[in-house]
Amino acid sequence: MKARTGPLVVLGASALGGAAYRLTKPTDASDGTLNPHTFTPYTLVDRQPVSSTSAIFTLRNSSGLPDNESVRKVWRRSVWSVQIKQPQLQIARAYTPLPCTADGNKTSENEADDVRLLIRQEAGGEVSTYLHRLPVDSTIELRGPNTELTLPRDIIEVIFLAGGTGIAPAMQVAQALARRTGSRMHILWANRRREECIGGISDDTRGTAMQDRVGWWKSFWGPSEPIADTPPTDGTAKGIIVKELDALKQRSLPTKGGLDVNYYVDEEHTFIQPTDIERMITRKREETGSRLIIVSGPEGFLEYWAGKKLWADGREVQGPLRGQLGRMNLGEWRVIKL
Ligand SMILES: Cc1cc2nc3c(=O)[nH]c(=O)nc-3n(C[C@H](O)[C@H](O)[C@H](O)COP(=O)(O)OP(=O)(O)OC[C@H]3O[C@@H](n4cnc5c(N)ncnc54)[C@H](O)[C@@H]3O)c2cc1C
Numbered sequence: 001m002k003a004r005t006g007p008l009v010v011l012g013a014s015a016l017g018g019a020a021y022r023l024t025k026p027t028d029a030s031d032g033t034l035n036p037h038t039f040t041p042y043t044l045v046d047r048q049p050v051s052s053t054s055a056i057f058t059l060r061n062s063s064g065l066p067d068n069e070s071v072r073k074v075w076r077r078s079v080w081s082v083q084i085k086q087p088q089l090q091i092a093r094a095y096t097p098l099p100c101t102a103d104g105n106k107t108s109e110n111e112a113d114d115v116r117l118l119i120r121q122e123a124g125g126e127v128s129t130y131l132h133r134l135p136v137d138s139t140i141e142l143r144g145p146n147t148e149l150t151l152p153r154d155i156i157e158v159i160f161l162a163g164g165t166g167i168a169p170a171m172q173v174a175q176a177l178a179r180r181t182g183s184r185m186h187i188l189w190a191n192r193r194r195e196e197c198i199g200g201i202s203d204d205t206r207g208t209a210m211q212d213r214v215g216w217w218k219s220f221w222g223p224s225e226p227i228a229d230t231p232p233t234d235g236t237a238k239g240i241i242v243k244e245l246d247a248l249k250q251r252s253l254p255t256k257g258g259l260d261v262n263y264y265v266d267e268e269h270t271f272i273q274p275t276d277i278e279r280m281i282t283r284k285r286e287e288t289g290s291r292l293i294i295v296s297g298p299e300g301f302l303e304y305w306a307g308k309k310l311w312a313d314g315r316e317v318q319g320p321l322r323g324q325l326g327r328m329n330l331g332e333w334r335v336i337k338l
């Protein structure tokens with residue numbers, strides 16, 4: 001993934017590869033709670049390895065203050081991110097908070113308001129490498145929330161194509177839909193390596209048989225940096241994110257529609273296919289409402305499925321629908337590139 005550089009604005013509310021920006025003003029001040037205008041100090045209370053290149057960072061407001069209303073609001077119907085500052089370089093990057101899937105066994109009163117981020121260490125990446133090297137108890141400054149997408153009120157079905165850490169916004173959508181009755185969601189999650197999704201078994205195995213072709217990763221994605229404390233695997237255990245997706249599925253059960261997840265692993269030669277999506281969009285349905293296909297992942301993933309996002313008037317915009325989805329007859333389904 002290439003870093004983007006640019007003017008004094010947030011450059012990318014989009015592909016997981018970008019969102020670099022220069023800080024525009026001194027940012028020492030903070031009102032104590034997360035807000036979009038100033039950086040707020042959080043303490044790194046835990047870092048749990050997910051794979052050799054990614055970990056879940058748990059951050060707690062350093063003043064012990066609970067979330068304000070703007071954060072509670074974005075959890076209800078948005079895909080949203082926070083920005084993390086790299087203080088020495090005065091640059092920041094966007095990261096996507098994971099929903100809380102805990103079963104209520106809180107170890108501390110503040111736990112519900114902790115910010116949890118799935119962060120991959122990019123080879124040569126400025127901010128992700130900085131974060132992966134920080135010891136627990138370090139201070140990390142956050143700014144946000146930044147809304148990337150607001151789900152339509154009448155949403156009834158979502159197909160979410162996630163590449164790598166693009167699973168984080170998919171989990172936000174799953175958590176928002178779990179609150180609604182009758183909405184259905186299908187997550188198709190592609191990873192280069194099994195270590196990202198150990199124990200993940202697809203709900204619909206028709207599309208995940210071995211295929212003989214080169215994954216989009218090979219051509220688009222550079223290497224990530226292996227980190228030292230890779231979690232042990234015993235062949236039967238489930239990875240953390242897989243467990244959290246299972247918990248989201250359980251939570252979605254009472255909503256009639258529910259959540260299903262398909263796993264695709266490049267090194268096992270299983271790849272998301274247009275036919276997997278066709279099967280989902282041609283299913284006969286009675287209900288009326290919005291149906292979205294959301295694509296989130298590294299730049300190459302986004303481009304392969306939906307075409308590039310574009311820049312217009314200093315803002316990143318959706319751009320024309322191209323790629324695999326651009327060649328399909330999607331009917332009433334609308335595509336959103338994150
Ligand atoms: C809305 C949004 C949400 C996001 N959410 C997440 C998330 O939840 N988790 C997550 O892990 N990431 C997320 N990202 C991506 C994240 O913001 C960063 O882009 C990512 O962590 C890499 O940042 P970095 O500073 O470490 O790497 P950078 O320094 O930006 O470098 C990125 C890559 O480009 C290469 N590179 C840098 N400069 C050049 C150059 N001049 N020429 C060629 N290659 C170069 C680097 O070697 C590296 O591999 C999100 C992005 C957006 C926009």
